[in-house]
Amino acid sequence: MNLGVDLGVWYPEFHATWHFDPAMRLEAALSTDFALKMTKAGVALFPGSEKAWELGPWRLTADLNSELLHSLEVFAKAFGRPVGSVIAPDYTWDDRIETMWQAQGIRTIQAKKEQRDPTLLSGKAGRIQKFLKRKVDRLVHRQRQYLERNCRLEPVQAPNVDTVVQQCLADTRNAWKKGYPAIVETHRVNFAHSDPQVVQQGQQAIQNYLLSICENPENLPVFLVDTEIAQLQSSGVSWVLRGNQLILRNATHSRRLITVSLCQEHRVYAIASNSVIIAKW
Numbered sequence: 001m002n003l004g005v006d007l008g009v010w011y012p013e014f015h016a017t018w019h020f021d022p023a024m025r026l027e028a029a030l031s032t033d034f035a036l037k038m039t040k041a042g043v044a045l046f047p048g049s050e051k052a053w054e055l056g057p058w059r060l061t062a063d064l065n066s067e068l069l070h071s072l073e074v075f076a077k078a079f080g081r082p083v084g085s086v087i088a089p090d091y092t093w094d095d096r097i098e099t100m101w102q103a104q105g106i107r108t109i110q111a112k113k114e115q116r117d118p119t120l121l122s123g124k125a126g127r128i129q130k131f132l133k134r135k136v137d138r139l140v141h142r143q144r145q146y147l148e149r150n151c152r153l154e155p156v157q158a159p160n161v162d163t164v165v166q167q168c169l170a171d172t173r174n175a176w177k178k179g180y181p182a183i184v185e186t187h188r189v190n191f192a193h194s195d196p197q198v199v200q201q202g203q204q205a206i207q208n209y210l211l212s213i214c215e216n217p218e219n220l221p222v223f224l225v226d227t228e229i230a231q232l233q234s235s236g237v238s239w240v241l242r243g244n245q246l247i248l249r250n251a252t253h254s255r256r257l258i259t260v261s262l263c264q265e266h267r268v269y270a271i272a273s274n275s276v277i278i279a280k281w
Contacts, residue, residue: 005079008243011225014075014106016054016089017067020044024052053092057118065100072104081241081262084227085110085147092116098137102144108230112137112146145230149185150175155205156190156198165208172213181229182221184209237271248277 004010018025028046029039035046046052055064075083085108086101094117098109112134120126120133138146151171155161172182190202213221224232228249231238236252239260250256250271260267271277 002079006243008245011240011242012079013085013087013226014071014083015087017071018054019089020049020054021052021056021059024048053118054089055093055097057094061096061100064097068100068104084108084225085230087111088115090116092118094119098141098144102141107143108145108147108227110147110226111149113148145234147183147226147229149183150180151182151184153184153186153205153209154190155201156187156193161201161205162208165205165212168209169212181224183226183229239269244280246277246279248279250275 005012025044025046028048029035072083083104083106086106087110088097091111091114093115101107101109115130115134117130117133120129137144151168153164153168155164158164168184172184175182186206189198190205191199193199193202224238225240225242228238228240228247232249232251237248237250237256237258239246239248239258241247241262246260248258248260248269248271250258250273253273255273256271258269258271260269269277
């Protein structure tokens, strides 16, 4: 699992502890003999699971905070670094969750536009409320960085794989034209599936996408992780440890200092404008 991390090509971030309300899961698991059998077999789906949101508004804040603290410890132990960003399970969370994340140093939040907040109104009124609230959150919580996905690469959900790839390429180039990073959404189901044809199509789709955006050797794209994008948006500089390489970027027009804090060790780097430093860690 950590081979991709060691090579610097996989940079995992935090998603969920359970992906469902554990109390609801336990209740369903013990409801019948068949349910118990399926639970022991490791089948996680259960009646109502699509709305048994892990971060549902009915769950106690103390329980959620306890689960978060434990999960952050597990993450750090598994990957050797703290969590840098988060994407909520089922895109469902409310204000108290963001407060909990921020209290633990997680200030980069993905997919704010796709947020499903059960505490808001329903229907058209709810959509208007969501739009206004998102604007207010961005103004009030300046210390949080909200990243939005603007390109979709989900071939498993479409009848024509090539159409999906071409649309993703168009969205990518459109983002670059406007001066935005292309943040591509794709899910595991496109590449890890019980149907071999789905896996083959998913692999072919991402290969075609990557070959297309890299077809010009004189103008290759820069591949960033989400925390780099967040740092560059907020301060114009960034640092990230990928594999055994410490990558520092300065996208401003002046010299900048970057303070790197990792494993109780602090280092300060001076970077000239429009430059990148890659150092062995």
